[in-house]
Amino acid sequence: xxxxxxxxxxxxxxxxxxCRKHEGHTRDDNKTPYAVHPVRVCEHLRRIAGEEDxxxxxxxxxxxxxEDAAVTFDNIASNFGGDVAALVSELTNDNRLPKARRRSExxxxxxKLSPRAKRVKLADRLDNVLDxxxxxxxxxxxxxxxxxxxxxxxxxxxxxxxxEDTLKDALEKLRQMNAQMFDRx
Ligand code: ZN
Numbered sequence: 001x002x003x004x005x006x007x008x009x010x011x012x013x014x015x016x017x018x019c020r021k022h023e024g025h026t027r028d029d030n031k032t033p034y035a036v037h038p039v040r041v042c043e044h045l046r047r048i049a050g051e052e053d054x055x056x057x058x059x060x061x062x063x064x065x066x067e068d069a070a071v072t073f074d075n076i077a078s079n080f081g082g083d084v085a086a087l088v089s090e091l092t093n094d095n096r097l098p099k100a101r102r103r104s105e106x107x108x109x110x111x112k113l114s115p116r117a118k119r120v121k122l123a124d125r126l127d128n129v130l131d132x133x134x135x136x137x138x139x140x141x142x143x144x145x146x147x148x149x150x151x152x153x154x155x156x157x158x159x160x161x162x163x164e165d166t167l168k169d170a171l172e173k174l175r176q177m178n179a180q181m182f183d184r185x
Contacts, residue, residue, distance in 0.1 A: 002048075002050060006054045011057060011061075013080075014080060015039065018039070019035040022035040022065070022069055023035070027131060027136060028137050029135075038060060038061045039061065041060045041120065041123045041126075042123075044163070045060055048123070055081070056119060058084045059084050059087035059088050059091070062084065063092075063124060067093055073089050076088055087114075087120070090114060091113075091121060093106045107148060107151055107155070111155045118156040118160070119159055119163065121156060122152075122163040122167055126166055126167045129167065132174055133173055142181065146171065146175055146178055149167065149171045149174070150171065153171070
C-alpha cells in the first residue's frame with residue numbers, strides 16, 4: 001500500500017498555504033513547527049491508507065486552518081474548491097466554544113462525518129497520539145487522549161481498516177505508557 005504525493009499545482013499550493021497559515025505556531029513541545037502536523041497527516045493517509053483522492057489529501061493539509069489559523073470557508077473554497085472546503089469544515093470544531101465543550105461536541109459529531117472526513121480524522125488522531133508517544137503532552141492530555149481515541153475508533157469503525165489498525169496499536173502503546181507514568185507517581 002502507499003500512494004505517491006500528487007504532482008498537481010493545487011496540492012503544492014495546499015502545502016505552502018498550510019505552512020504559511022500555521023507560521024509561528026508550534027506543537028506541544030513549543031519548538032516543532034505546527035505545519036509539520038498536517039503534512040504528516042497527509043503522509044499517513046497516503047502511506048497507510050493508500051489515499052489517492054486529491055481532495056481528501058488537500059483537506060488533510062488544511063484540516064486545522066479554519067479552527068486554528070483564522071482562515072475562512074470561503075477562502076479555502078476559492079483557492080482549493082468547494083469540495084475541499086466542505087471537508088475541512090466537517091473537520092472543524094466551533095472555536096467560539098470553550099475548548100472542553102468544543103472537544104465534546106466533536107466527539108458527538110464523529111459518527112455523522114462522511115467516510116472521507118473519517119479517514120482524515122483517523123490520520124489526524126494517529127499523528128496526535130504518535131506525538132504523545134514521543135514524549136509530548138501533559139499527563140492529563142495522555143489520559144484524555146486514551147479515552148477519546150477509544151471512542152473515536154468506535155465512531156469511525158469501518159472507515160479505513162489499515163488506519164484503524166495502526167491507531168489501535170498506537171492507542172495500546174499509549175495505554176501502556178500511561179500505566180507506567182501512574183506507577184511512578
Ligand atoms: Zn490536526
